[in-house]
Amino acid sequence: MTRRQVLLGLLVIELVVALIVMFNFGYLSARLQSGAPANAANQEQANSTANNAAPAAVLIPELSPTLLTVFASVPPEATPGNYKMTDALINLGRMLWYDKRLSKSQQQSCNSCHLLDRYGVDGFPVSLGHDNKPVRRNAQSVYNAAFHVAQFWDGRAPTVEEQAKMPIMSKSEMSMKSPAQVEAVLRSIPGYVAAFTAAFPDDPNPITFDHLAQAIGAFERRLVTPSRFDRFLAGDYSQLTPEEQRGLARFISTGCVTCHVGVTVGGLMFKKLGEVEPYQTTDNGRFDITGLESDRHVFKVQSLRNIVKTGPYLHDGSIQTLPEMVRLMARYQLGKQLNDGEIAEIITFLNTLTGDLPTEYIAPPPLPENGPDTQLALQANEGE
Numbered sequence: 001m002t003r004r005q006v007l008l009g010l011l012v013i014e015l016v017v018a019l020i021v022m023f024n025f026g027y028l029s030a031r032l033q034s035g036a037p038a039n040a041a042n043q044e045q046a047n048s049t050a051n052n053a054a055p056a057a058v059l060i061p062e063l064s065p066t067l068l069t070v071f072a073s074v075p076p077e078a079t080p081g082n083y084k085m086t087d088a089l090i091n092l093g094r095m096l097w098y099d100k101r102l103s104k105s106q107q108q109s110c111n112s113c114h115l116l117d118r119y120g121v122d123g124f125p126v127s128l129g130h131d132n133k134p135v136r137r138n139a140q141s142v143y144n145a146a147f148h149v150a151q152f153w154d155g156r157a158p159t160v161e162e163q164a165k166m167p168i169m170s171k172s173e174m175s176m177k178s179p180a181q182v183e184a185v186l187r188s189i190p191g192y193v194a195a196f197t198a199a200f201p202d203d204p205n206p207i208t209f210d211h212l213a214q215a216i217g218a219f220e221r222r223l224v225t226p227s228r229f230d231r232f233l234a235g236d237y238s239q240l241t242p243e244e245q246r247g248l249a250r251f252i253s254t255g256c257v258t259c260h261v262g263v264t265v266g267g268l269m270f271k272k273l274g275e276v277e278p279y280q281t282t283d284n285g286r287f288d289i290t291g292l293e294s295d296r297h298v299f300k301v302q303s304l305r306n307i308v309k310t311g312p313y314l315h316d317g318s319i320q321t322l323p324e325m326v327r328l329m330a331r332y333q334l335g336k337q338l339n340d341g342e343i344a345e346i347i348t349f350l351n352t353l354t355g356d357l358p359t360e361y362i363a364p365p366p367l368p369e370n371g372p373d374t375q376l377a378l379q380a381n382e383g384e
């Protein structure tokens with residue numbers, strides 16, 4: 001054999017090997033795409049996308065992993081910076097959340113306006129407060145709220161802990177007389193003495209209004225609702241149907257993501273309602289807090305997690321339906337007219353933000369019974 005023949009022979013062998021490799025690779029990837037290795041994760045996908053027989057396990061061409069980085073998956077809790085989350089603290093917070101003895105009428109708890117089994121809202125345009133009188137604004141959901149830049153439509157409370165004190169003291173809401181009266185009520189209830197002591201074991205004076213707020217805040221920090229969208233962001237693209245992905249692409253290309261971004265798809269910044277076209281509202285929003293003219297009609301960009309479940313919409317609850325709300329946003333915030341098809345597309349995506357309620361975590365606990373002095377402590381509020 002000449003040198004030339006040997007080389008040719010080697011080339012042929014290489015070609016054959018290459019062909020075998022290519023064939024096997026094609027076969028393997030076809031197998032992978034057909035979802036041959038059935039496992040629990042696949043089963044879960046199959047359930048959550050049941051009405052779409054063959055979910056595409058890929059991103060549609062309009063989307064890319066880079067585009068998706070404006071969002072983030074919801075973590076299991078919004079960890080506080082200045083204290084430790086313990087079971088004793090959270091269990092205390094859960095009891096306080098449901099306790100109507102923190103209101104003057106003894107008819108209202110936090111849960112009266114933020115029903116945890118109804119995505120943390122009451123479903124009214126504006127809530128009914130003390131004596132069933134309507135309050136000024138729509139009750140926001142408390143789910144995922146601890147991730148927000150600040151609390152309330154105008155951001156007047158910096159954290160969920162600070163926020164928790166306000167409805168209890170508000171004359172139009174729970175209407176207690178003073179922090180001292182709340183403390184007196186709690187001290188009169190033996191079960192709370194034990195629960196505060198367990199939650200604040202190193203503190204000689206465990207029952208304080210600040211501690212109450214911390215316990216409620218701790219409880220709220222685990223009110224999170226992961227959804228299919230989070231599993232999609234984590235890379236399992238089969239979680240969103242092609243239609244839902246097109247809705248997401250429309251949400252991005254329309255410009256909703258200038259404001260509704262991050263973990264809570266909103267909640268991270270303040271913006272004027274009527275950014276592009278002036279919107280008629282008597283509520284001055286953040287102006288009432290800062291006194292800055294540039295803050296007139298500025299509100300916190302609302303989170304869109306569970307948005308399908310938390311109507312009516314807007315700070316005053318004046319918008320009944322989601323299509324109406326999306327049309328309003330496009331027009332006043334972006335100067336765009338969306339047609340019905342485009343609005344429907346966006347809403348198809350918004351549906352994927354509906355999360356799983358933590359049913360065990362929110363189950364109402366038994367509340368500690370009154371002690372001999374509790375009625376007296378509660379009555380200290382009468383005649384006000």
Ligand code: HEC
Nearest residue numbers: 110113127128129137138139140145151152153164167173
């Ligand atoms: C009478 C009804 C009512 C009661 C009772 C009530 N809230 Fe609210 N809550 C509201 C309304 C209305 C708002 C929005 C008010 C605003 O922005 O000015 C709100 C806002 C909030 C927010 C802000 C969420 C966000 O995204 O900014 C949190 C958190 C909250 N409430 C927690 C609580 C807690 C904790 C309690 C019990 C201590 C409580 N609420 C009791 C009606 C109520």
Ligand code: HEC
Nearest residue numbers: 256259271273275299300301302313314315325329330333
């Ligand atoms: C310039 C910032 C901005 C842009 C862009 C924007 N939004 Fe908003 N969005 C807000 C603000 C601020 C609010 C709260 C306004 C209020 O209640 O007064 C809000 C509220 C909402 C609400 C109601 C939330 C609730 O709980 O009541 C929905 C739904 C919504 N936006 C969807 C969208 C969609 C869909 C788009 C794109 C078509 C969009 N937004 C574009 C700033 C923006």
